[in-house]
Amino acid sequence: MSKPLLNESRVWRGHWWPPGEQDVAMPGTLTYRPDKGLTLELIGGWDTKVWEEVRPGVFETSDSEDSRRWPVLHGLAENREITLLDCLPTHTASRNFGPPDEQTIHVLTVLSGIHVDTADQALFTECHVAVEDLTMWSQSSVISGSLRTKEGRRNGTGYIVTEPVEDPSTIVNGVVTSLVHEHTLPHVENTRGGSVGRMRETRFVRFQPSEPWSLQIAQEHAKMVQDLLSLALNRPCGLLWTRLRMPPEERDYPEGYPIRDREIDLYAQQIVPAEPSAKAVRNRHALFTCEHLPFEEVWPRWCEVREQCLRAADMILGLRYAPARFIEGRLLTATGAAEVLHRALGKVSPPIPADEFSAMRRTLLEHTPDKYRTWVRQKLRNEVTLKDRLRDLAKLPDSEAMGHLVPDVECWATVTTQARNDLTHEGHTRRQSIDEVIVAVKVTSAVVVMNLLEALGVPSERQREIIRDHPELCHTAQQAHDYLASKPSPREPV
Structure with missing residues (x-):
């Protein structure tokens, strides 16, 4: 049976109804578009209003949003049971206060081949x-092939086999x-214009x-x-x-029925x-x-790793799935991912031992006027700073690979921390140029990725190859040398 490719649009024409209410089934069309999702367009429809008896014999409609959605709808199209989940009406038209003439419903998820009552x-x-x-x-394939040669030249023969x-x-x-x-299996398709072999x-x-x-x-x-x-x-x-x-x-199935x-x-x-028909990613890009x-x-x-570092992984992968349109958003996401990842890995103890911090906090509060005590209590936190977290993350993967990616850890950590803090507190990065911020975001994102690879157990040799040969990370490492490395001070003229 062919697979339901999600890059292809689909249309189901059939009848649709709430669970257990097939007697009020409505004809309509369910449409799936990869870029817009699922839409059900009904000829007719159901009342989206809920009538409440406010006093004996008097009813009024409720405007509650909960009354305007169906958790589940059922359908039958192409002789196949279909379940629609999380259904929200977006358009309902009727004439003269009668039942709906037409209705459009946005659907979040569709299961084709079954009726379920709850998700x-x-x-x-x-x-x-x-x-x-x-x-x-996967780096493995059942398909292999070769071109034969004779005296160092192709002789027009070859083969494709499955193993x-x-x-x-x-x-x-x-x-x-x-x-x-x-x-x-190998298949030869003969047409009037020639023959094509397929696997x-x-x-x-x-x-x-x-x-x-x-x-x-x-x-x-x-x-x-x-x-x-x-x-x-x-x-x-x-x-x-x-x-x-x-x-x-x-x-009951007939005897012998498969x-x-x-x-x-x-x-x-x-x-x-x-894009299933697009060319595959090259090995060197992986x-x-x-x-x-x-x-x-x-x-x-x-x-x-995903259970331990779920939030950090979601944040850094979010920059790929739905990249922020502005560099400021990317900066906050990248630094947030670094901070969350470092916290999840649990690699660093607090700056001050817990017992010493408790004693110090108690002493400070004892000598603080009552009217400022709440403020001081809120400000005293035994937390690792973002700068310290960035420094530490740069040490965890292979040292040689990170030495190329982040040639000056102190400069990178300082620039990135200053940019994040200025953006958070003042709304702009006043101490860094836009080029420095762009490179800081790219390097910080790469550091998070390299730490995830380290946690997965990617070998050190492969980590070095990535920084040396991968087009994007190699370029990021070069930019780090150009923008995030301390420049030697020029000599004073003699």
């Missing part, structure tokens, strides 16, 4: 997720997670939990795959498709548009692949 039902026994460049990142490869698998928290491949391979991650999942858990794991690829390839990677599975319907699990396709608006960290090793580590 939190634990139904799904498998979840399959495909993300851009997953095949390249089975083992799908790596690992178990994390009772969930069997596998990097699965699918491929078509296609794709990779996806398959989750097989020990207990059925809800939709939310499945979506969280799909996001984990997307985030891992976006970090590893240093670019936003879009979801290609997500497919869920559940046991077959409980009904019984298969039910397949449910998941549709939702994507922040990152997928920070790491399964060649550097095998899938069965990197996935358990990613689960641990």
